[in-house]
Structure formats: structure tokens, C-alpha cells
Amino acid sequence: MPEATERPYILHMFTATPQMSPFDVNMAADAGYQIVVPYCNVGEESVVQLTQDAIFSRGPKGVSRTGIFIGGRDVMLAADMLDLARQAMVPPFEVSVFADPSGAYTTAAALVALVERHLKQEHKAELDGKRVLILGGTGAVGRVSAAMAASLGADVVIASHTSRARATQVSDEINRRFDIATSGVATGSPADLHAALARAEIVFATAAAGVQLMTAADLAHAKHLLIAADVNAVPPEGIAGVNVMDDGKPLTGSARHDAIGIGALAIGNVKYQVEHRLFVRMRTGGKPVYLGFPEAFDEARAIASGNA
Known part of the structure; x- marks a missing residue:
């Protein structure tokens, strides 16, 4: 023609x-x-x-x-x-x-890339070996960000508010699909959430918009926290103390003085x-x-x- x-x-x-x-x-x-x-x-x-x-x-x-x-x-x-x-x-x-x-692909990419950058800039560290907790991790962004972080060597835990069985199911699915190693944990009760936060060095909040996954009181249990990153742009914030505009701002209320937050609009810009x-x-x-x-x-x- x-x-x-x-x-x-x-x-x-x-x-x-x-x-x-x-x-x-x-x-x-x-x-x-x-x-x-x-x-x-x-x-x-x-x-x-x-x-x-x-x-x-x-x-x-x-x-x-x-x-x-x-x-x-x-x-x-x-x-x-x-x-x-x-x-x-x-x-x-x-x-x-x-x-x-x-x-989910572009949001997770922006989330993990910004965490990686700030980890290097503020803490002189890599994701390799870091303990990453993904709250709301059974959704689309949680799954993809888990695969990305695990591929860089992070110790990734996928959290479900519903049950450990649900978190483990999703973890097993992405482990098989991407040949990675992640695990699942329940965070439906305050005790379960606090136990997961107690070992986390990096926390991603990737649940639905308008859902707060981590309160100011919960934050006090994250004694090893280096970075908290939240993709939720709809109030209330997914992680208390992380403003949507934050891009490496010190995290108020953290047990560590050098913990920083990355908010949804900073992630959204990338x-x-x-x-x-x-x-x-x-x-x-x-x-x-x-x-x-x-x-x-x-x-x-x-x-x-x-x-x-």
C-alpha cells in the first residue's frame, strides 16, 4: 500500500x-x-x-x-x-x-530508586543486606518494590494487615516468579506490627490511598530505622511524620536521630x-x-x- x-x-x-x-x-x-x-x-x-x-x-x-x-x-x-x-x-x-x-512499575521504581539514593547520601550505605519491611506489601506497588529491593540484595519482608498466610502467599509468588528470596509477616495487631518494626531498617508504605499504616506511637518501636518512604498522597499520611513533600527530611519522633522520610509527592515526581x-x-x-x-x-x- x-x-x-x-x-x-x-x-x-x-x-x-x-x-x-x-x-x-x-x-x-x-x-x-x-x-x-x-x-x-x-x-x-x-x-x-x-x-x-x-x-x-x-x-x-x-x-x-x-x-x-x-x-x-x-x-x-x-x-x-x-x-x-x-x-x-x-x-x-x-x-x-x-x-x-x-x-505500579514506575511508582515502585521511583520509590526504590529514591530510597537507594538517600541511603547512599545520608547513611553511606547500600540496599544490599538492609532489612526492608513493606507495609501494605501484598498490593501492586508492594510486590514490585519487593522484587526490586530483593534483587539488590535487601532482606525483604512483605507485610499483610490481613494475615501472615496472605503475606506468605504473595512472598512465595514473587519469589518463584523473579527467583528472589523474600518472606511474609502479619502486621494486623499492634504487637505484630511492633515486632516487625523492631528489626526494620527501611520501611516502605505501599497500601491504598488514605490508609495510615504506622502511627507516631508505632514509630517509636522502629529503633533501627534509617528511612521511611510513603507512596500515599491522600491524608492521613501512610507513615505518621512523613509529609508528602519530604525528600530526605529528618523524621520527627523516630528513635534514631538520623532517620529520614521520603513522601509521596517526592516519589511521584520521579x-x-x-x-x-x-x-x-x-x-x-x-x-x-x-x-x-x-x-x-x-x-x-x-x-x-x-x-x-
Whole structure:
């Protein structure tokens, strides 16, 4: 078929959920995609057909201006869908694919990258060997941040407010998937929470917005705490004393004078830059790329370190 000199940039957005995230639609448009089309309730069985429908209709020039985004809420399913889309390509009919379910890949990347930076700057230490407690760790951001921290050698404990069985189930799932070692713990009672905090050096709060996981009284039990990082931007704060704007600010009420906090807007600023840059990389890179949470983490580390 004849090639047009200028074809629009089209992004096809797949999600297994009933709606695509408006946040991601906005981000795609701001990154230069001119036509953004959401496809909802997309299961694994539909990915290959949808991908091949997208790649065979535009010719080589058009396919270079086409991308696929994978959203949803299930971080494992999104990773599987990314792999299926990659396998469905028939070069030279090949497009870039970016997965970021619930923003979990880019948010977790920003969270871990900022913790890593402040750990080096303020405490002259690495994540390797550090004891990390992830409150609300069974959700999307908790799972991905656990995988990232554990891959750097941290001793990661995933906490569930519901039960130890739930935390262990999630821990076992990500251990098998990513060949890492994490463990699970219950934090539903004050005694359980305080016991988990007593050994933690770094705490992530990754539960749903508007849920406080750690009060000022709880904070006193974290006697080894170096960094507390909270992704919740909706009051009340997920960790008492960590303001949304904090980016390495001393943590009031901590048992250690050198403990610091990292708040949701500091994390969100890096997350926003990561997602924007990955969308732009898809559109302008010149060759197809496949972007999941390892690529998001690489981008976040570059931004956090000032090397991007």
C-alpha cells in the first residue's frame, strides 16, 4: 500500500480491567501520541490477535509510529501480556510495548530508586543486606518494590494487615516468579506490627490511598530505622511524620536521630518523569523497545542520581 509522508502516532492501550486509567491516557497524550485508543477487559487470550491487528495495517512507516501500552491492576498478568505482545511481532512489523499496571512499575521504581539514593547520601550505605519491611506489601506497588529491593540484595519482608498466610502467599509468588528470596509477616495487631518494626531498617508504605499504616506511637518501636518512604498522597499520611513533600527530611519522633522520610509527592515526581520518558522512548527511539519494570527501574535510578 502507498506510504503517507506523515502518519499519526497511535497508541493502543490494553487493560484487563473495565476501564483504562485516565492518568495513563493523559501521560500518553502528553508524550506525543496523537491517537490514544483504550481496549478494556482484555485477557491474555486476546493479546496476540490485537497486537497483530495493530502491526499489519500501517506499513513500515506507520508501524514505526504505533505503540502498545499494557495497564490493568495485576502486575504479573501485565508482565505476561508484555511477553505475549513481544512474541506476536512479525519483523519488520514490530512496535514498541510498555507495561505499567496501576502505575505500579514506575511508582515502585521511583520509590526504590529514591530510597537507594538517600541511603547512599545520608547513611553511606547500600540496599544490599538492609532489612526492608513493606507495609501494605501484598498490593501492586508492594510486590514490585519487593522484587526490586530483593534483587539488590535487601532482606525483604512483605507485610499483610490481613494475615501472615496472605503475606506468605504473595512472598512465595514473587519469589518463584523473579527467583528472589523474600518472606511474609502479619502486621494486623499492634504487637505484630511492633515486632516487625523492631528489626526494620527501611520501611516502605505501599497500601491504598488514605490508609495510615504506622502511627507516631508505632514509630517509636522502629529503633533501627534509617528511612521511611510513603507512596500515599491522600491524608492521613501512610507513615505518621512523613509529609508528602519530604525528600530526605529528618523524621520527627523516630528513635534514631538520623532517620529520614521520603513522601509521596517526592516519589511521584520521579514516577512522573519515568513514565513520561518511557512513553517518549517508545515513540522516538527509532527501533522497537519492550519496557517493563526493569527498564522503569533503570530510568528511575538515572533520574534519582541526576544522571538522566
